[in-house]
Amino acid sequence: MKRIFSGVQPTQNVHLGNYLGAIRNWVRLQDDYDCIFCIVDLHAITVWQEPASLKAQTREVAAAYLAAGIDPKRCIIFNQSQVPAHAELAWIFNCVARLGWLNRMTQFKEKAGKHRENASVGLYAYPNLMAADILAYKGTHVPVGEDQKQHLELARDIAQKFNNDFGVNYFPLPEPLILGPATRVMSLRDGAKKMSKSDESDYSRINLTDDADLIRLKIRKAKTDPHPLPGPEILTDAAAQDARPEAMNLLGIYAALADRPPEAVLEEFAGSEFSRFKDVLADLMVATVGKIGREMRRLQQDPAEIDGVLRRGIEAARAISDPIMREVHDIVGFLRP
Ligand code: AMP
Ligand code: TRP
Numbered sequence: 001m002k003r004i005f006s007g008v009q010p011t012q013n014v015h016l017g018n019y020l021g022a023i024r025n026w027v028r029l030q031d032d033y034d035c036i037f038c039i040v041d042l043h044a045i046t047v048w049q050e051p052a053s054l055k056a057q058t059r060e061v062a063a064a065y066l067a068a069g070i071d072p073k074r075c076i077i078f079n080q081s082q083v084p085a086h087a088e089l090a091w092i093f094n095c096v097a098r099l100g101w102l103n104r105m106t107q108f109k110e111k112a113g114k115h116r117e118n119a120s121v122g123l124y125a126y127p128n129l130m131a132a133d134i135l136a137y138k139g140t141h142v143p144v145g146e147d148q149k150q151h152l153e154l155a156r157d158i159a160q161k162f163n164n165d166f167g168v169n170y171f172p173l174p175e176p177l178i179l180g181p182a183t184r185v186m187s188l189r190d191g192a193k194k195m196s197k198s199d200e201s202d203y204s205r206i207n208l209t210d211d212a213d214l215i216r217l218k219i220r221k222a223k224t225d226p227h228p229l230p231g232p233e234i235l236t237d238a239a240a241q242d243a244r245p246e247a248m249n250l251l252g253i254y255a256a257l258a259d260r261p262p263e264a265v266l267e268e269f270a271g272s273e274f275s276r277f278k279d280v281l282a283d284l285m286v287a288t289v290g291k292i293g294r295e296m297r298r299l300q301q302d303p304a305e306i307d308g309v310l311r312r313g314i315e316a317a318r319a320i321s322d323p324i325m326r327e328v329h330d331i332v333g334f335l336r337p
Helices: 016-029 051-068 085-094 099-103 106-112 121-135 146-166 212-221 232-236 238-243 245-258 262-269 274-300 303-332
Strands: 003-008 034-039 076-079 141-143 175-177
Touching: 003 016, 003 051, 003 121, 016 034, 016 051, 016 141, 016 245, 016 274, 034 051, 034 303, 051 076, 051 274, 051 303, 076 303, 085 121, 085 146, 085 303, 099 121, 099 146, 106 121, 106 146, 121 146, 141 146, 146 175, 212 274, 232 238, 232 262, 238 245, 245 262, 245 274, 274 303
Parallel strands: 003 034, 003 141, 034 076, 141 175
Antiparallel strands: none
16 A cells, blocks of 8 residues: 655744645645645654744644645644654664664754754654654655655665564555655755755745745845856756756746746746846746745634644544554564553
């Protein structure tokens, strides 16, 4: 059976990178897979979250899923902390994964920065929890942005080691699905940095809740270079692409939002000035992202609707993970008297 699991952390703003790298792909996959989409609040607290904001942010991510077109009748939508299997299986995986594996994780190094000694133990063990999220449902496919690739390789290593250690063929090795022309959306202020929730400049990202005026302003202010837009030949020239990261980023975003191949977009805009391209991009973004933002704001006015979706999701998620955890207990040798 093919089963998808993926998630977004309820930390501050859901942005265009989350949408193009992850959520939009999920909407398309829900027709062909059994899908579970989680709001990963246990992951969020690996760095400090204000308790009152965490609740609002959890509803905001749920609203983003629904507004983007995830159908709660076909998919399970829930928040991670309310299903005990995640934390429990993560503990077992803490005892399966090796320190050396976690020491290689580049995201921990980036997030902990110079203050490594002061990072939470949770931030360090975070990839084990991510493996538990997927495997508590025996998830087989995981649609994510490019930045999660290394964590998924670790999830496969953990599944493999668990199976080997206990002499079973129990967990599937989950496969990443990294799809579309915008798997790594970059900051609008710096083409060398990933668009992220935690960047201190709000102009670095498009939040899904930004209104039309703010979207237009952010695109107008987005960093570019002084040259006209390149033609399709740039796609076969890695050095030329590296020299123009901001241009490639905006083109990738446009191709993704327009749902057109990057070649066709480059063909159309080759030689154009950025000012013209930015106008067209802003119009498209207002039409697509702006629409999702409006629906999110409507949903957020009615927390009862969102909470109802989450409650049903929690129940459905437990119905799948409870029996899996019972089997895991037997495999590990926990007595169930
Ligand atoms: P996070 O915001 O870290 O919870 O990420 C949630 C999902 O969005 C994951 O699948 C990430 O890979 C994806 N994602 C986050 N930032 C970006 C980005 N800048 N470009 C593409 N995908 C992203
Ligand atoms: N670590 C992911 C991120 O920050 C979020 C996440 C947590 C996730 N658990 C997951 C993604 C399981 C896919 C599958 O983006």
